[in-house]
Amino acid sequence: MREPKIGGFTERLESQAEARRxxxxxxxxKPMVQAEVFETRAQRKAREIEEVRAKxxxxxxxxxxxxxxxxxxARLALANNEEAQLEMKxxxxxxxxxxxxxxxxxKREAKSAQRx
Numbered sequence: 001m002r003e004p005k006i007g008g009f010t011e012r013l014e015s016q017a018e019a020r021r022x023x024x025x026x027x028x029x030k031p032m033v034q035a036e037v038f039e040t041r042a043q044r045k046a047r048e049i050e051e052v053r054a055k056x057x058x059x060x061x062x063x064x065x066x067x068x069x070x071x072x073x074a075r076l077a078l079a080n081n082e083e084a085q086l087e088m089k090x091x092x093x094x095x096x097x098x099x100x101x102x103x104x105x106x107k108r109e110a111k112s113a114q115r116x
Contacts, residue, residue: 039047078084 078088
């Protein structure tokens with residue numbers, strides 16, 4: 001008498017069906033992990049633009065502050081320098097005289113133009 005083979009026909013069919021199911025299981029879509037905070041491309045671009053604007057505004061404000069400080073420092077240095085003070089007074093006097101001279105010339109020319 002023959003010994004029955006290990007695993008009969010039905011067992012082989014069952015294992016074949018199980019293998020087929022496992023193979024098909026690989027092709028089924030798996031649940032995806034969703035981001036907790038979903039950000040669209042437009043939202044991300046808007047956020048990045050806002051960050052760049054904020055950075056540029058901060059840089060601009062810092063540059064303005066530096067320029068303001070430098071101007072104040074120059075003004076203080078000029079106020080403390082006696083030679084510079086005298087030169088400023090001379091320049092103001094020259095400007096006043098030049099303006100008075102120009103006004104007198106304009107007045108003479110207007111008077112001359114009236115006679116003609």
